[in-house]
Amino acid sequence: MNSITVKYRTKTHKLLAYEAMFRRILKEYWLNDSIVSAYKREKAGYDGERNVDYKLSTYPHKNLFIFQGLRLANPPFHFQIDTLLLTKKFICILEIKNKKGTFKYDSKQQQLTQEINGETKSFKDPILQAEAQKAHLVSWMENKAKYNIPIETLVVVAFPSTIIENVREDPDVYKKIIHNESLHQHLDRLNNNFTEEQFTKADLRNLCKTLLHEDTALRTDLLQKHHLTERHLIKGIPCERCQHYPMKRLYKKWQCPNCYSTSFKAHQRVILDYFLLHGPTITNKECREILQIDSPRTAHTLLNSMHLQHDGRNKGRKYYAPYMSDFPQNSSFPHINSSIFEGPLFF
Ligand SMILES: [Zn+2]
Structure with missing residues (x-):
């Protein structure tokens, strides 16, 4: 029997918002390097995580519960776990790295460097990063769930072409930083290390429920981050x-006044993109502005047809964005030349 995925990965708010931004931004700002490279970084992270998701989905283990991405509050902080695995015997945190090239880890200096295309970059110690997530999770579990179970961490290098170099040949590092390809063996190893079951089936079920309930997506205000305002964005629905x-x-x-092609649903993506870029609610007036229409009645009909949750009456009515997991996952950029995403990738 294979593992059970409790929470499936969907694109992060940030990634969806970048995609929305490429649909909404005026042509003259497409080639902004800081936007394109931030998007590519976010996309590479997502692709790496999906590689690991796939590898895990083929791991034959009953009673292994997988959360593909979690963000939990441990006040005053929030902490993010790339993938969390629950079993009856132990919990495992996966810290997923999407770096390419050569990945050199020095356990004495606690330093990670990446060599790619003749350049060297240094990064935070990924083992310490994973340990920090673990410390957060321990404290979260003490507060929320009152469970006591061993928690392990693995740093998983997502792409098979990445070379991992354990500079000090530290035996512990071989067990801590691993290739996605050897994930099954390492999970077997951990599974054999722990003999005692700490959780009953009911404990597992309850913890899964609490984790799902407490998981909160991070919202990133990309317009603010990249110093963009309304004047950088398209007004209305593009054909x-x-x-x-x-x-x-x-x-x-x-109907497009230029080529006369028509669409029944063209407003939907524009409204969803508004939520991603501007915030989790929209009013009738804001809707008229982004669709460039005058009639409050039409805006009312269009918003209602999307079955969005709402509260308030008449002019005060606010419509709420769908759940992050309900946003369309396809990244269509009909208005831009996708070659802007090409060029060197330094991940
Ligand atoms: Zn047209």
């Missing part, structure tokens, strides 16, 4: 075929 904007509202559909 998917010719990129002209805004599309005009006809009876029950949108």
Whole structure:
């Protein structure tokens, strides 16, 4: 029997917001290096995590529960775990690294350096990072769940082409920093190390429930981060075929005044992108502005048709963004030339 995935990974708010930004930003700002490289970094992290998700999904172990990404509060901090594994005998935190090239770890200096394309970069000690997550989780469990169970950590290098060099040939490091390819063997090793079951099935089920309940996605304000304002963004709905904007509202559909192509649902993505870039709520007035329409009645109909949760009445009514996991995961950039994402990748 294979493991059970309790929480599936979806794109982070940050990654979805970058994708929204590329759909909404005016053409003259596409080639902003800091935006493109921040997007590529976020995307590489997601791709690396997905590689590990795939490897784990084929691990034959019953009663192994997988959380593909968690963010929990340990006041005054929040801590983020790339992947959390629960078994009856132990818990394991995976800290996933998407670095490419040569990955040199010096356990005496507690330093990680990456060599790629003739450049050397240094990074935080990933073993210490994983230990910090563990310390947070221990304290979270003491407060929330009152469980006592061994917690292990593994730093998992996601891409098979990355060379790991254990500079001091430290035997502990071989057990702490591993390739995704050897993840199954290391999980077997941990499983054999622990003989006693600390959790009952009911404990596991309860902990899974609490973790799911306490998991909160991080929101990143990308407009603020990159010093962008309304004047950098497209107004209205762009036409998917010719990129002209805004599309005009006809009876029950949108039409491009330039190429005359029509769409029934073109507003949906624009409203979802608004949530990602501007905040978790939208009013009728804000909706009219982003769709470039005058009629409050039309905005009302469009917002209601998306089945968003709402509260308040009339002009004060606010519509709420869907859950992060309900946002569309496909990254379509019909308006931009995808070659802006090419070029050297230094991960
Ligand atoms: Zn058009």
